[in-house]
Amino acid sequence: MIETNRQKNKKPRSSHILYPSLHVIKFMKSLRHPKSIIIWLFLAIGLFSCPEDPCDGCVDDVIPGDYNPTAYGFQFPEWLPEFEVPSDNPMTxxxxxxxxxxxxxxxxxxxxxxxxxxxxxxxxxxxxxxxxxxxxxxxxxxxxxxxxxxxxxxxxxxxxxxxxxxxxxxxxxxxxxxxxxxxxxxxxxxxxxxxxxxxxxxxxxxxxxxxxxxxxxxxxxxxxxxxxxxxSYNSRYDQVVWENDGWFTNEEERGRALFFKEDDQQVEHPGCSHCHIAKYFTDHSFRNNGIDGPPSLSDFEDPGRGGVTGVYFDNGKFRVPTLRNIEVTAPYMHDGRFETLEEVLDHYSAGGHDLENEDPNIRPFTLTETQKQDMISFLKTLTDTVFLNKTDFKNPF
Ligand code: HEC
Ligand code: HEC
CATH class of the missing domain: 1.10.760.10 (Cytochrome c-like domain)
Incomplete structure (x- = not known):
């Protein structure tokens, strides 16, 4: 039974080759006929009409599947303002x-x-x-x-x-x-x-x-x-200051007082918060914080901001970086010249090099060894261990 059915469906082998070829030959011949101008026209239109979609009909190119994106909502604490996301790239x-x-x-x-x-x-x-x-x-x-x-x-x-x-x-x-x-x-x-x-x-x-x-x-x-x-909004600093949850140690509290600027009359003060402003611990500006003292503003090895603006007075200025998680981002500065926070504090207390574009908030101050440690203890309250261990941020491979 099965055999006979198969036999019935089977066409003679030669017809597979012959039938299409005969059609093709006939078709080709017909193209020589004067009336075939219409066919030529259609062929031309087919070839040149949609160059912008060369892959029309390439089934291989299609990606199947649904498109139902889920809008992403930040879950910021109340004290942190939401930021604007570019309208052409909404977060999903x-x-x-x-x-x-x-x-x-x-x-x-x-x-x-x-x-x-x-x-x-x-x-x-x-x-x-x-x-x-x-x-x-x-x-x-x-x-x-x-x-x-x-x-x-x-x-x-x-x-x-x-x-x-x-x-x-x-x-x-x-x-x-x-x-x-x-x-x-x-x-x-x-x-x-x-x-x-x-x-x-x-x-x-x-x-x-x-x-x-x-x-x-x-x-x-x-x-x-x-x-x-x-x-980052889960550091000890955030918990104590914004969430009213817990206390600073005495060391940290003394360090905090040294970090934040007092009134401007008090010259002998680290005054870090002139530039590293809470809550982001940066004011996003470009400043010369006095790490180098070249003979003139043209002699900076890396002109920093000046390289972008072309303005002489911008040479040697760099973006004020955030101090959040500063404990884990050594070495410090744009060229990683300082390995420790102690070295950073030694630099600032020396008061820079008096260059003409050096920020006026860079001026000498003295810190005792204890005060240095107090400041470092305070800086470490900016470490956000929730951020640093967040599964959503880890390597997904
Ligand atoms: C005049 C503004 C200003 C003041 C005041 C200031 N900084 Fe900075 N700070 C900067 C700038 C600008 C940089 C980046 C400089 C660079 O990389 O060349 C920087 C870099 C740093 C860095 C390195 C950050 C990193 O990611 O590498 C630390 C740490 C730091 N400052 C801590 C402090 C502390 C502590 C004080 C107070 C003693 C202070 N700063 C005062 C402007 C300032
Ligand atoms: C080889 C090391 C290296 C790789 C790889 C690298 N970066 Fe960076 N990234 C840097 C350095 C160095 C800077 C600072 C560059 C400068 O100021 O000229 C930087 C700066 C940045 C900044 C600026 C941050 C700020 O606060 O202004 C962003 C954002 C960034 N990188 C994202 C990325 C992304 C995304 C990738 C992958 C597509 C990437 N980087 C690959 C080394 C790297």
Missing amino acids: VEGIALGRKLFYETDLSGDRNISCASCHQLENSFSDNIPFSLAGNGQMTSRGAMALVNLGFNESNLLWDGGVQTLEEQVLQAVEDPLMLDGDWIDVLDRLTIDGEYQQMFRAAFGVERKSEISKDHVAKAIAQFERTLV
């Missing part, structure tokens, strides 16, 4: 998950040897513990890796010199920069879009319908979304 649970994975993805680097997280390590508040970091091309970065914390509260003027304006833009640059990931966007996108899990994640985060639509902007947006979640 799916976007953040993708960004977190990409942040730890070595495929972003040219030699697949490093990721963002190689230089921005969670246990160091997303900085590292060396003055300069090893870049993708095997050379050292020209400045120290910055801690990534509370970035959303000040999204312009990123980097030590303020040369980059948005987190998205920073990703686009860091991937290509030889002294960062040393990658090539075309290669990076090839590697990512071939991976089924990434395809799904890009679809879920951005509604991308085709693999060929996944772009570097999607990568940048996802990583920026993840970076905006890196908010």
Whole structure:
């Protein structure tokens, strides 16, 4: 029975080859006919009409699956204002998950040897513990890796010199920069879009319908979304000062009084809070805090802000960095020149080099050994162990 059915369905082998070929030959002949102009027209329209969608009908390119993004809501304590997120990159649970994975993805680097997280390590508040970091091309970065914390509260003027304006833009640059990931966007996108899990994640985060639509902007947006979640508000300082929960020790309390500026008449005072203002412990400005004393403002090894603005008076100014999690981000300053907080305090108490653009708040003061330790104890209250151990920030691989 089964045999006969099979026999019945079977066409003679030759007809498979013959029938289509005969049709093709007939069709080709008909094209020589004067009336065939219409067919030629259709062919031409078919070939040239939609160059913007070369992959129409490429089933392989389609990413199946749903697109129902879940809006992400920050759960900030009352005392912390929410920050604005760029309107073209709203935060979603799916976007953040993708960004977190990409942040730890070595495929972003040219030699697949490093990721963002190689230089921005969670246990160091997303900085590292060396003055300069090893870049993708095997050379050292020209400045120290910055801690990534509370970035959303000040999204312009990123980097030590303020040369980059948005987190998205920073990703686009860091991937290509030889002294960062040393990658090539075309290669990076090839590697990512071939991976089924990434395809799904890009679809879920951005509604991308085709693999060929996944772009570097999607990568940048996802990583920026993840970076905006890196908010610190759980340090002992926050608990004592904002949450009214617990006390400072005597040491810490004495250190606090030294850190925050007293009235301006009192010259002999560290006055750190002139620039490292609570609650972010930075005022986001660019200042010369007196670490160098070159013969003139043109002689800074790294002009810092001046390199971006081209203004002579800006040479040697750098962004005031946050002091949150400062305990775990040594070595300190843009070139990691100080290994310990003791050394940092020794620098400030010396009062700088009297350069013409040195900030007026840099002036000599004396600290006893106990006062130094008091200040360091206070600075350590800014360590946010909840942040440093947060599962959501860890390597998802
Ligand atoms: C090779 C080490 C290295 C890698 C890899 C690296 N960074 Fe950085 N990052 C740095 C250094 C160094 C700086 C400071 C650069 C400067 O000021 O010129 C920095 C600065 C930043 C800043 C500015 C922070 C601020 O407060 O202004 C952000 C954001 C950042 N990196 C995110 C990333 C992301 C995202 C990636 C991956 C796409 C990445 N970095 C890869 C070393 C690195
Ligand atoms: C005039 C403004 C100003 C004052 C006052 C000031 N700082 Fe700074 N601070 C800066 C700037 C600017 C930098 C970055 C300089 C650089 O990297 O070249 C910095 C860097 C630091 C760093 C290194 C941070 C890092 O991530 O590497 C620490 C720690 C620090 N300051 C602590 C203090 C303490 C403690 C005081 C008080 C004794 C103080 N600062 C007073 C402006 C100031």
